[in-house]
Amino acid sequence: MSALAHVTTDPAASTAQGPRATGRSRTAYLLLLPGVLWLGVFFLLPLVQLAAVSLQSRYPGFPGYYYPDLNFANYAAALTDYAPHFARSFLYAGLATLLAFLISYPLAYAMAFKAGRWRNLMLICVIAPFFTSFILRTFAWSQILADEGWVVGVLSFLNLLPGGSIINTPVAVVAGLTYNFLPFMVLPIYASLERADPRVIEAGGDLYANGFTTFRTVTLPMSMPGVLAGTLLTFIPAAGDFVNMELLGPQRGKMVGNVINDQFLAVPGGYPVAAALSFTLMAAILAMVFLYVRRFGTEELV
Amino acid sequence: MTQFTGRAGRPLSPGAAAVLDGMGPRLSRRALLGTGAAAAAAMALASCAPPEPPTGGAPELKLPEDLSDQEKIVNWANWTAYLDVNEKTGKYPTLEAFMKQTGIEVAYSEDIEDNDSYFAKVGPQLRAGQSIDRDIITMTDWMSARIIREQLCQPLELAQMPNVVSNLLQPLKDVPFDPGRNYSVTWQSGFAGIGYNKDKVGRELKSLDDLWAEDLKGRVVVLSEYRDTAALVMQSQGVDITSGWGKAEFEKAVELIEQKIEDGYIRKVKGNSYLEDLTSGNALAGITWSGDIFILAYDTGDPAWTFAIPESGGTLWSDNLMVPITSTHRRNAQTLIDYYYDPAVAAEVAAYVNYVCPVEGAQAEMEKIDPELAQSPWIFPTAEFIADNNIQTFRALEPEEDIEYADLWSSRVMGN
Numbered sequence: 244m245s246a247l248a249h250v251t252t253d254p255a256a257s258t259a260q261g262p263r264a265t266g267r268s269r270t271a272y273l274l275l276l277p278g279v280l281w282l283g284v285f286f287l288l289p290l291v292q293l294a295a296v297s298l299q300s301r302y303p304g305f306p307g308y309y310y311p312d313l314n315f316a317n318y319a320a321a322l323t324d325y326a327p328h329f330a331r332s333f334l335y336a337g338l339a340t341l342l343a344f345l346i347s348y349p350l351a352y353a354m355a356f357k358a359g360r361w362r363n364l365m366l367i368c369v370i371a372p373f374f375t376s377f378i379l380r381t382f383a384w385s386q387i388l389a390d391e392g393w394v395v396g397v398l399s400f401l402n403l404l405p406g407g408s409i410i411n412t413p414v415a416v417v418a419g420l421t422y423n424f425l426p427f428m429v430l431p432i433y434a435s436l437e438r439a440d441p442r443v444i445e446a447g448g449d450l451y452a453n454g455f456t457t458f459r460t461v462t463l464p465m466s467m468p469g470v471l472a473g474t475l476l477t478f479i480p481a482a483g484d485f486v487n488m489e490l491l492g493p494q495r496g497k498m499v500g501n502v503i504n505d506q507f508l509a510v511p512g513g514y515p516v517a518a519a520l521s522f523t524l525m526a527a528i529l530a531m532v533f534l535y536v537r538r539f540g541t542e543e544l545v
Numbered sequence: 546m547t548q549f550t551g552r553a554g555r556p557l558s559p560g561a562a563a564v565l566d567g568m569g570p571r572l573s574r575r576a577l578l579g580t581g582a583a584a585a586a587a588m589a590l591a592s593c594a595p596p597e598p599p600t601g602g603a604p605e606l607k608l609p610e611d612l613s614d615q616e617k618i619v620n621w622a623n624w625t626a627y628l629d630v631n632e633k634t635g636k637y638p639t640l641e642a643f644m645k646q647t648g649i650e651v652a653y654s655e656d657i658e659d660n661d662s663y664f665a666k667v668g669p670q671l672r673a674g675q676s677i678d679r680d681i682i683t684m685t686d687w688m689s690a691r692i693i694r695e696q697l698c699q700p701l702e703l704a705q706m707p708n709v710v711s712n713l714l715q716p717l718k719d720v721p722f723d724p725g726r727n728y729s730v731t732w733q734s735g736f737a738g739i740g741y742n743k744d745k746v747g748r749e750l751k752s753l754d755d756l757w758a759e760d761l762k763g764r765v766v767v768l769s770e771y772r773d774t775a776a777l778v779m780q781s782q783g784v785d786i787t788s789g790w791g792k793a794e795f796e797k798a799v800e801l802i803e804q805k806i807e808d809g810y811i812r813k814v815k816g817n818s819y820l821e822d823l824t825s826g827n828a829l830a831g832i833t834w835s836g837d838i839f840i841l842a843y844d845t846g847d848p849a850w851t852f853a854i855p856e857s858g859g860t861l862w863s864d865n866l867m868v869p870i871t872s873t874h875r876r877n878a879q880t881l882i883d884y885y886y887d888p889a890v891a892a893e894v895a896a897y898v899n900y901v902c903p904v905e906g907a908q909a910e911m912e913k914i915d916p917e918l919a920q921s922p923w924i925f926p927t928a929e930f931i932a933d934n935n936i937q938t939f940r941a942l943e944p945e946e947d948i949e950y951a952d953l954w955s956s957r958v959m960g961n
Contacts, residue, residue: 305944324956390764391826408763410827411812494806494813502960508665509769510955511948 297518309515317519325502325520329527332498335413336481339420340428343477344470346421347428351469352462354429355436369429377423381490384419385410388491411493419487427476435469436462471539479528499524606870608699613876620652620874621681621881622663624864625817626840627733628653629897639893643884649877654679659769659816660688661951671697671870680872681881687772687941689729689865690722698867700727705879708886712905717863721941729865730882733836733894734901736852736923736936737773738859740823740833740841744849752856753781756830757810765811766819766831767802771954772939773860774814774832778802780935781857787937795950803957814958823850835923839899852923858935863903895924 297317302308354365372380388394388409398404409415439462447457463470485500492498497505503520506513630637640651657663664684667677672695684692692698703710709730723729741750750756756765767774776786778798784790805811812828813819820837822828824845835852842850868878885891888906895902896914902924911919922930930936942950 301948303945328960386825389825389827408827411763494811497960505955505960508662509959510951511661511665513952513955 293518293521296514297522299515299518301512301515309512314515317515318523320516321519321523325499328497328499328502329524331496332482332500332524333527333531335417335420335498336478336484338417339424339481340474340478342417342421343425343428344474347425347432347473348466348470351429351432351436351466354433355439356441366433369426369433372426378486378490381419381423381486384415384422385490388415410491413493413496415491416487416498419491420481420484423484423487424477424481427480428473431472431476432466432469435466435472439465467539471536475532475535479532482528483524606696606700608875609871609873611875612873616874617648617877618650618652618874619680619877619881620654620678621683621878622654622656622679623683623732624657625655625820626837627655627683627864627898627900629894632844639885639890642890643881647880647884649880651881657683658818660685661769662816664688664692667869668697674871676871676873677869679869680874680878681866682869683732683864683866685770685772685862685864686720686722687939687947689867690941691944691947692867693723693728697870698728699870699872699875701730701868701875701879701882703727705876706730706883706886708883712886712888712891712907714903714905717903720863723865729867730886731903732864732866732885733898734861734863734903736835736854736859736861736901737768737770737777737832738835738852738854739830740838740850740852741830742823742847742849743851744847745829749851750830750853753777753832756832757805761810761830763809763812764827764829765805766813766815766822766828766833767811768819768832768834769814769816769959771950771958772862773834774802774958775799775950775954776860776937776939777832777855777858780859780937781855783857785937786860786939788940790940792946792949796953799953799957806958834900836898836900839923840897854934854936858937861901861931861936861938863901899923901926 295311296309298311298313298315299309299317300312300314302310350365350369354362354369358365386392390408390410395404395407395409398409399407406412443465444457444461447461448454452460483500485498485504488498488501489504492501499520503517503524506517506520510516628637629639637653640653643649644651663682667679667682670677682698703726709726713726713731717731718726720726720729739750739753739756743749746761775795775798778801779786779790779794782794782797782801784794784798802811802814806814813822815822817837819828819831819833820841823831823833823841833852838850838852842848866878866882868875872878885894886904888904888910891902891904891907892910892914895907895911896918899918899921900923902908902911908919908925911924918924926936
């Protein structure tokens with residue numbers, strides 16, 4: 244009791260303690276400042292600007308000019324005219340994420356448990372593509388898979404290619420997305436598998452679980468944080484991607500990223516609709532990620 | 546009802562006027578507070594808004610200080626396959642000679658894929674008075690018109706460009722968008738028509754309908770510039786593209802193109818990068834620009850690449866050199882532009898790019914380089930050639946039409 248009274252009432256003590264405590268918290272705030280500034284300048288400001296643009300209207304008679312407005316018709320246009328593009332984006336991104344997962348998991352598993360001295364080499368092979376521009380790599384694929392290229396030649400010879408071409412089909416787009424975002428799936432899964440305690444997995448065998456059951460009940464749950472991170476890192480950029488569709492995709496059936504790009508660059512006065520589309524895409528992805536993390540996140544990760 | 550006007554007496558934006566109208570004459574305190582908040586929000590929005598449109602009246606051009614004497618450089622933005630190049634060294638012979646002759650360093654970049662995408666990128670920067678790191682940009686007539694109308698390029702000092710004054714072809718001295726050529730100088734002109742590989746197609750393609758053949762299904766590319774692609778289709782539908790047509794005719798052309806994409810005849814709609822599809826073999830034919838096909842034949846060493854004006858007619862356009870409003874090297878740019886109006890230099894460029902040369906006297910110089918090319922109608926077309934082949938220029942569009950057609954084109958042909 245007296246100790247408490249001492250702290251709260253003694254003016255001398257509080258002045259003696261005060262400066263130190265506030266000094267410390269001030270340092271904390273100062274240390275926070277760069278981060279807050281960064282977020283404010285490079286995240287919040289553009290976001291506000293984008294929101295403002297998305298509500299602007301075109302200036303009649305002046306292509307490319309706008310006036311500030313509260314034009315919600317931009318959002319209506321974004322949702323009605325371009326709903327199929329949103330659906331397509333999420334479908335292709337979803338397929339690419341699934342494919343990337345199916346390819347990455349065995350690869351990450353092998354790297355974490357079976358690779359031995361090859362592990363570092365495999366890691367380098369996964370990371371190496373980052374050393375060249377991803378546009379160049381996508382472009383390379385458009386050359387490799389060209390109609391007159393050997394891949395199409397061989398497949399056509401074997402009668403395995405009914406359409407006669409790979410490039411400029413949705414298959415090429417999904418393949419391109421899968422290829423480009425593969426490292427983002429492999430690395431997180433590898434990281435969480437690598438941290439897993441092999442003794443726990445062995446314990447599964449000791450408890451008379453067969454290989455599959457051990458994997459399903461022990462290994463997979465332990466790697467869930469990596470799977471979650473990997474799927475998010477793949478799905479989010481893939482849903483907004485336009486490069487793969489641009490370079491590998493068909494003329495019809497574009498993704499939402501292409502529409503945004505077109506509205507920004509090809510339509511005089513398309514900025515507001517493009518901004519509205521960007522915002523809608525952001526909100527849709529946020530909602531999906533929220534539901535996904537709610538479903539597969541936290542509880543199952545423990 | 547009162548007419549609300551904004552600053553400078555210009556009518557308020559329709560939305561704002563409607564809001565003010567709807568408020569009515571009597572304002573309660575709550576309504577006043579509400580409008581205050583709305584006004585604050587509007588002001589916050591306004592602060593982020595792009596600049597206001599030019600108001601007309603006396604032009605008030607603020608030119609940046611010219612640093613040409615201190616900085617001997619000029620940055621030139623151009624299209625692909627639009628300047629003579631040495632394939633082995635990757636250098637541009639005429640540019641090299643210019644740099645040696647004048648000591649001005651030229652940074653040449655092929656960063657224009659099509660008019661819309663390039664201007665959409667640099668337009669906002671120019672309006673905001675920011676540098677785009679380019680001292681010369683190369684834009685097609687209609688885009689030049691827009692840039693000049695918006696006062697986003699600098700006036701040129703013709704007195705500093707004697708070659709241009711004396712050698713610019715007579716018909717080009719007074720173009721509708723720039724009478725007297727105070728803001729722009731023609732770089733090259735060219736045709737849009739059918740480009741194809743005669744060997745791989747196995748026959749001649751004479752009309753636009755020949756492109757929609759079963760064996761070419763999915764092997765055809767068309768240009769993303771609607772003033773070429775839609776124009777050619779309109780011509781094939783019997784429209785005189787120089788005047789007297791409207792939305793109905795345009796829409797009919799768009800419908801056909803849309804149908805051909807839907808049915809899988811047209812593989813891609815592209816800007817200048819359509820050349821890659823022709824090179825890689827993804828496409829064997831398409832609606833293309835004249836000079837590109839000659840360069841393609843030269844680059845690939847395959848003389849089977851052929852350019853033809855369809856029976857129904859083709860288009861003639863020009864690209865123009867302009868100095869963006871924020872450039873600080875106008876004088877250097879003028880020196881460079883003038884250099885390319887030396888007939889000998891112009892002939893050298895024309896011999897490579899195979900586009901219509903706008904320089905008087907270049908034909909005589911071409912005789913020395915390649916007598917055959919001097920007779921080429923693709924470089925030095927005669928009036929009869931233009932008339933006989935029904936080669937036309939796309940009529941100038943009103944700003945409203947421009948937006949409407951660009952929208953239509955973007956949503957139904959480009960995107961989707």
